[in-house]
Amino acid sequence: MxxxxxxxxxxxxxxxxxxxxxxxxxxxxxxxxxDSKPCAGALVVRHGRVLLARRAIEPFKGCWDIPGGFLNEGEHPEDGARREIHEETGLRVRLGGCLGIYMDRYGGSDTAKWTLNIYYFAEPLDDTTPRAADDASELAWFAPDKLPPKMAFKHEDQVLADWRARVSSQ
Ligand SMILES: [Zn+2]
Structure with a gap:
């Protein structure tokens, strides 16, 4: 930027x-x-399905999104991912390994700031039903073969493709 x-x-x-x-x-x-803004998120999986949030805010209002967000100064990505999941869904999660790191821009334009997005595997600590916060209009669980055709941010399509590949190879 x-x-x-x-x-x-x-x-x-x-x-x-x-x-x-x-x-x-x-x-x-x-x-x-x-530089690129660091972000962290997680693929929260329960009974084989991944939790996604429909965005209630711009950019990409109305599109499906993987729970996550910008890291705070000095915050470890694992702490940031757990914090964002809790803020956005009400769930407390246990993180598994790191799925990967993905570069993108925050928004559709060529001048939007670059983001560096770190994704973890995660599972809920208990059976709490997720509740959408203000920045999401809806939360839902998706099976690997029933994912939304297009996600809010470009890199998220790749994240979900990589997740699906991991799941199907297990
Ligand atoms: Zn100066």
Whole structure:
């Protein structure tokens, strides 16, 4: 993501010299490195079906989404994934291994910020019925062969394809 002004002093920032170069402040000289926002989520599975949430907010309002979200400063991705699952579904989960890491942009445009998305396997700690929070209109369990045809964020289609491949190879 490109900024116009220096977060340290408010001075104007130069354009980056290239895709892997920082933007330099023309006033204080500080260098601002551009990076991807870290996110964590989990495939919460009960009786072989995965829990998905229908988004009640933009971007991609109305589309199905894997529970997860942005990490807080200093937060371990495992803690972030458990926190987001609890906030979005009310469930307490035990995490299994990591499914993988997926790059994407937050939104449909070519200028939307990059995200680095870490996904875990997870199972609920008890039989609590999941309850949607404000940012979801609906929660539902999906069998591997009955997944939504298109997910909110592009990388989520790949996440679910990888999950389905893992499940079918077991
Ligand atoms: Zn500055």
């Amino acid at each position: 490109h900024f116009k002004f220096c977060p340290a002093c408010g001075g104007a920032l130069s354009a980056a010299a290239g895709p892997h170069h920082p933007q330099r402040c023309t006033s204080c000289g500080a260098e601002h490195f551009r």
